[in-house]
Amino acid sequence: MQPRTQLSVVADLMPIASNAFLVALPFEPEPEPGQFVMLSFDDGRLDPFLPRPFSVFDWEEKMLTLLVKVVGRGTAIMGNLKQGATLRITGPLGNSFPDYEGRVVFVGGGIGIAPLYYAAKRSQAGCKSFILGFCTAEQSYLTEEFSQIAPTVLVSDDGSLGEKMFPHEKLDTLIAAGDRPDLIISCGPEPLMRATHEVAKRHGVRDIVSLEARMGCGIGACLGCRLDLPGGSVLVCKEGPVFEGSFFEEKK
Ligand SMILES: Cc1cc2nc3c(=O)[nH]c(=O)nc-3n(C[C@H](O)[C@H](O)[C@H](O)COP(=O)(O)OP(=O)(O)OC[C@H]3O[C@@H](n4cnc5c(N)ncnc54)[C@H](O)[C@@H]3O)c2cc1C
Ligand code: FES
DSSP: OOOEEEEEEOOEEEEEETTEEEEEEEOOSOOOTTOEEEEEESSSOOSSOSOEEEEOOEEETTEEEEEEEOOSHHHHHHHTOOTTOEEEEEEEESOOOOOOSSEEEEEEEGGGGHHHHHHHHHOOOSEEEEEEEESOSTTOOOHHHHHHHSOEEEEESSSSSSEESOHHHHHHHHHHTTOOOSEEEEESSHHHHHHHHHHHHHHTOEEEEEOOOOOSSSSSSSOTTEEEETTEEEEHHHHOSEEEGGGGSOOO
16 A cells, blocks of 8 residues: 555544653554554644654544654644644555464553554454553553453553563563463564563564664655664665564574
């Protein structure tokens, strides 16, 4: 499906934490799980000039929902938009998570949980579950919504939500206790995805990661999203954002 650029009017914007919100926008065509869109403002402003990438958090009845964490100028302006504001959206872009019929565990950290909701919701996996990690209970969000899609284990850095551990550590203990998935899909800070890959490798389980990079165009034209990983040099927008976890390793 060719990505296209369209104008879309904000249908809803809902804060879900002090620094995160959900934004709903009419959007077609139906995206695949793991894909992303490039968003920019349509009010003539030059700052921020470049569009910003966001994962598909959900898509239902032609309504796209994005989960956004405020980290800088663009996301702060977005968070202050009102219903009826117009945004420019290009997408859907990038590749998608593979579908899988076996046991799949989705491992997410912080805002990295964004692409996992739609991925699990759309997945045909016979058995699926989430392991989600946040810094603190106060900085967590949407845990109820995730648990309505699949059984959800929560962990936090300070122990205020679930056990005090990182998501990959929980994954490790669950697999060691016999709860072995056929596929692990992870998204979050790069150290979490690397550590998750190490756990997957140790237990002989395939893992898929969704990588992030600063993006200028989202369509392979500016080369701004090039990542040099041990497994090779990649353009995240064009060849990703979904990669085998083995990209974190040297090619043999
Ligand atoms: C494929 C993809 C999917 C993404 N999905 C989501 C999502 O679903 N929800 C969400 O909240 N964010 C997502 N992001 C990150 C989001 O694009 C950035 O947070 C956003 O562009 C920041 O814009 P800004 O103008 O607010 O920040 P800026 O003012 O541009 O930057 C503020 C700070 O954030 C850092 N930063 C900006 N972009 C990135 C990035 N891509 N990776 C790491 N650090 C960055 C900058 O280095 C700087 O420190 C995704 C990024 C990619 C590449
Ligand atoms: S963002 Fe321009 S090439 Fe990837």
